Amino acid sequence: MNWGISFPIVNVYYIFPTFKTLIAQNSEAEAVHVAHYLSLNLVGKDNKIKDSSTYVDFLKQAEKEYNLEKIKLFASNGKIIYSSNPKDIGDVNKKAYFHGIVAKGNNYSKVVLKKTKSLEGRLVRADVVETYVPIMKDGRFLGAFEIYLDITEQNGLLQQTVFNSSLISFVLMFSF
Numbered sequence: 001m002n003w004g005i006s007f008p009i010v011n012v013y014y015i016f017p018t019f020k021t022l023i024a025q026n027s028e029a030e031a032v033h034v035a036h037y038l039s040l041n042l043v044g045k046d047n048k049i050k051d052s053s054t055y056v057d058f059l060k061q062a063e064k065e066y067n068l069e070k071i072k073l074f075a076s077n078g079k080i081i082y083s084s085n086p087k088d089i090g091d092v093n094k095k096a097y098f099h100g101i102v103a104k105g106n107n108y109s110k111v112v113l114k115k116t117k118s119l120e121g122r123l124v125r126a127d128v129v130e131t132y133v134p135i136m137k138d139g140r141f142l143g144a145f146e147i148y149l150d151i152t153e154q155n156g157l158l159q160q161t162v163f164n165s166s167l168i169s170f171v172l173m174f175s176f
Helices: 003-040 056-065 096-100 152-175
Strands: 068-075 080-083 108-112 128-137 140-150
Touching: 003 056, 003 108, 003 128, 003 140, 003 152, 056 068
Parallel strands: none
Antiparallel strands: 068 080, 068 140, 108 128, 128 140
């Protein structure tokens, strides 16, 4: 067996998926960071989410500033109380991951590729990391953020890098 061919194969089947996982993990960490920052401005002294009149402009600004593909704010019962798409407001998330994972204080993320459906069944137009981040205060679940970070550009650059690396490997292998 020609060992030269192993490098491009390792590149495609091991290194590429490892980098994709890293992009997803970094995006989730960024979404968690953003959500924690946002929640500082949403929770009042009474340990409840403030009235929407106090945070709508703040969340719209944050969406632009952090280049979020979409953002939602849920009450503790799963009802959407803010969304970058106003049509979503009032809907209730009844999914098991929301009530069984997020409502218990745990983050939940999924990479959703372009032209596939998100956890809530929305067809996405870009590669995104969909992250749910609970808003907790004194061990009590107050609500959650759903943040979509667009990772299309990072995925494209990664695919191009892996392709170039594999191509160079094949050219060198066949040259020798």
